[in-house]
Amino acid sequence: MSEIKIKAEARTEFGKGAARRIRRENKVPAVLYGHGIDPIHVMLPGHDLMLALKQPNALLSVDVEGDAQLVLPKQVQRDPIKGFIEHADLLVVRRGEKVTVDIPIVVTGEVISGAMIVTENASVAIEAEATHLPETIEVDVEGLDAGAQIHASDLKLAKGSSLAIDAETLIVNIVAAPTAEQVEAELETAEAEAGVERDEPQVEATEADAESEDTDSE
Structure with a gap:
């Protein structure tokens, strides 16, 4: 996964009023934390952050006044109606460090006629290097019949990745389509x-x- 570079500004004003003023300028209040460093409060360009976070587990290189920090989105708050980003918590990571993240499941292929795909878990937790996180994990169901099941242990993970959930966790279930x-x-x-x-x-x-x-x- 390639890094997405974003330039940040230091944030010196706090409180709801200050946060509203920041958002009116199309910026997002955010905090960087982790690895024992003091939390770094910043403002990020709203449009750039929105585009970056369309990618699952986006790896960001946040430039704070010349000091670049490698971060992963930990918690992102969005407006429940308009969907814009209100605040972001970003976890500082290091190259080579392993982290646990949820990776979306993407089902490919077609089951046989009369069968139906039921995705029991839309994502799976894995442990992998912060700089080598897969965007998705594909599950191929081509030609499977009702009764077939795909568990976490059946998933094809990228080199260096490992499951962070029970291997017997059901991911995809193929069932008979109802009449x-x-x-x-x-x-x-x-x-x-x-x-x-x-x-x-x-x-x-x-x-x-x-x-x-x-x-x-x-």
């Missing part, structure tokens, strides 16, 4: 549990009205 009747039955059960009543088909209502009219005429 139309099963889907309808599950829908009816869910509606019943939710107290939803279905409207009777119009034709049935018409027939019921006709029977009622016949009874009245007698």
